[in-house]
Amino acid sequence: MEFLAWLAPSLSQAEWWAHGTIFVVNILLLLLAKPFLNFITVGHASSKNTLRLFRSLNVVILVLHALDLALLRISDNYQHSFIKVGLSFAAIYTALLGYSLLCYLSRRRFGIEKTIDEKTIYLDTYSSRLIDIILLFVVVLATIYALIKIWGADSMLETTGIFGILAAFLAFTSSSWAPDIIGGLIILNTQMLEDGDVVIVEGFPDEYVISKVTLFYVVLYDVRNNHRTLIRNNRFVSSKIDNLSRVASNDGIRQRLVYKIGYPDFTKLEGEGKTKAIAGFNTRVDRMFNSAFEKCVQNKNVKINEVKPFEWAMTNAGDYALHYSLWVYLARIPNTKVTATIRKHLMGTLHQVNEAVYQASLSENISLATPVLNQVSIDPPEQQS
CATH class of the missing domain: 3.30.70 (Alpha-Beta Plaits)
Incomplete structure (x- = not known):
């Protein structure tokens, strides 16, 4: 106990409450990451990599929090560098978590309901995807502003410089990502292609099941060969697509x-x-x-x-x-x-x-074999004397 009392830094009660709250919230998010992700991705494949990312951020924030408390006890001139890094990760974590939740609410409000494999899910539509893009823009700006505040680069010159660099980056790279975002909106706006539809794409010989139309590409399942295929939205929407799940009449x-x-x-x-x-x-x-x-x-x-x-x-x-x-x-x-x-x-x-x-x-005694009209005979070679 004396060792723990010596190790703990001298902080006010309010500061201890703040550190304790951060610690408890972080532990709860670490433990509840899986059920929360399953809730907001209901009906969609919950990626194990996404779960690992969230839990890894939780662990990193916990470690940085502990290091910050330890350095507060050791050094009087410590400038809270570790806690700033931890708060930066916390801002990114909050942005990812908040955006995932907002996208889920957007699908519930503006998406369409469909039953696939006896499960009712909500699919993206043109309206929900457009709202997701607007939310992404707002969340990114809010996260960058939070990072600026955390690191104290909040003067007018520094703030405008950071946002100027971001705007220039988006302008120079727009030819790479903008066509795919627009292509995804076009796919959703047609209302002729949905998750679970079986399609044939021009230039590809096999049949595919649409798994999901994401922001930049379409995830497909190859029916014949049983593997996954990615096609960029712009290329997908530029091709001739036969939708076998949407028939022209009741004949099939x-x-x-x-x-x-x-x-x-x-x-x-x-x-x-x-x-x-x-x-x-x-x-x-x-x-x-x-x-x-x-x-x-x-x-x-x-x-x-x-x-x-x-x-x-x-x-x-x-x-x-x-x-x-x-x-x-x-x-x-x-x-x-x-x-x-x-x-x-x-x-x-x-x-x-x-x-x-x-x-x-x-x-019916009907032969389906193509008849052989020419008979080829090969004479044995003459034996040499």
């Missing part, structure tokens, strides 16, 4: 499959006999596709529109086979960000349709 997404059927041999038939043979061949093809549709309807793992039969037509008469196009109408894509679910819905359905058509072709 229309997908095309092509099958090659060898030419039937009608050379020995003439007149009415040839006409009947052609009609019979078309009937067999029709039965094949109708049978495939019935099998797909019975299989609940095949996500097709059960009230919309397959459509087919002969779309090309190639050199070796007739090309038949089959149009399949898929059921609506569920509101989910789970790539495995979407992969089964899109790719898995088409794979099972292919299997059903193949099985039906065997029943």
Whole structure:
């Protein structure tokens, strides 16, 4: 106890209350960082890096606070450098925490409500994003002003110089960040692209799920390859985007499959006999596709529109086979960000349709193999005597 009494600096009761309050608040924020972040990011992925950042700032402020108290006891000429650094970190911490909370309130007030993976979340809109940008500008200015006050650089010349440097920096770098901010606002203003939508972006061969439209880029999940992709907002909005989650009618997404059927041999038939043979061949093809549709309807793992039969037509008469196009109408894509679910819905359905058509072709004795018209024979080399 005597050692602790000697170690503690001689401070007034008001100063001890101030230090104690800072210490208690810092400990509470350190312990409650995770539940608080989970609250303000409800429905969104709470980044572990963000949690580490907040807790690291708490620890740094605690260490600097303790060092400041220790140096107050050791040196009478101590200028509170550590506590100034700690207060600077505290100002940054408060800015990050306050901005996160304000963005959450902005989404609740001006965002839209959507259910994804059976969870109700609030998504950003043009209005909420515009308010977030204004809040970001205000929070940054307030934080810089607080830092100026903490370090005592609050003369008119110093203050205007700092803000002048900041303005010049933003002006010179605006070509790097301004187009992406505007692109993000355009994406949100269209109201055609939302979190959880499945899209195809021009120049990219795969399907993607929109995870989040951030301030500068769009976070996407690659459905086929199960990884994350980042595209800058300006590039994303400048591309042609097909939104598979927004269909043009209740029929669903229309997908095309092509099958090659060898030419039937009608050379020995003439007149009415040839006409009947052609009609019979078309009937067999029709039965094949109708049978495939019935099998797909019975299989609940095949996500097709059960009230919309397959459509087919002969779309090309190639050199070796007739090309038949089959149009399949898929059921609506569920509101989910789970790539495995979407992969089964899109790719898995088409794979099972292919299997059903193949099985039906065997029943109708129709070959889907391209016939080999040329036979190549290789004579064995002559043996040298």
